Amino acid sequence: AEEVGGGDKEVVKDYFNKSGFERWKKIYGETDDVNRVQRDIRLGHSKTVENVMKMLTDEGPLQGVTVCDAGCGTGCLAIPLAKEGALVTATDISAAMVAEAEKQAREQLDLGKEGISLPKFEVSDLESLEGKYDTVVCLDVLIHYPQSKADGMIAHLASLAENRLLLSFAPKTFYYDILKRIGEFFPGPSKATRAYLHSEADVERALEKVGWRIRKRGLTTTQFYFSRLIEAVPA
Ligand code: SAM
Structure with missing residues (x-):
């Protein structure tokens, strides 16, 4: 019952409202x-x-810049963005996550200070988001979806962004692919979700299909965490 996968959004949502939320x-x-x-x-x-x-x-500077943080989790990014004066809309498919993010934002933000506003928090899957934002960010969410689903998600996120889209995902490199396969042979108790890796070329193709190009790339690796970060802009 802990396995999440198959691109099943309902299962992902349920996981992030319960055991996944706690974890x-x-x-x-x-x-x-x-x-x-x-x-x-x-x-x-x-x-x-x-x-x-x-x-x-x-x-x-981010002062006054509209930013949509899609799949905001507990607000790790939404809060620092708001501290810089960005006008943040923070959304997540999990109501538990959104409630926690709002709680933390209220605790951590100096809302009396000029130019600092509480993000607008909303429970929504990213596929249902509407509107236009200067910047759209979606961190470590694609890992829950296979590339077949990710293409549409990327296209939709790009359609919401006027100037830039930042995405992070677990890169499908040879080395990490092997690690993941080993992980599947020895699923430990901490391995609660199924992880989908994405090749950078696939993500780039999905962006190109909707007229966007990658302007910047970054990579974060620690022993157990791998995340490719890209910034895309209209081509
Ligand atoms: N972006 C946050 C961060 O980096 O701190 C949270 C990352 S967490 C690994 C993944 C988050 O994506 C969870 O909060 C989960 O509820 C959310 N999520 C998963 N599928 C989603 C979807 N289709 N639409 C919106 N949020 C989703």
């Missing part, structure tokens, strides 16, 4: 009750958030 809240949090693998993933993920903040701010 990821812990990993993305600061408490000490994490094992070695979880601690490593926490570190890798925090580096991805740092890399995203750098990619974004390198192009100019």
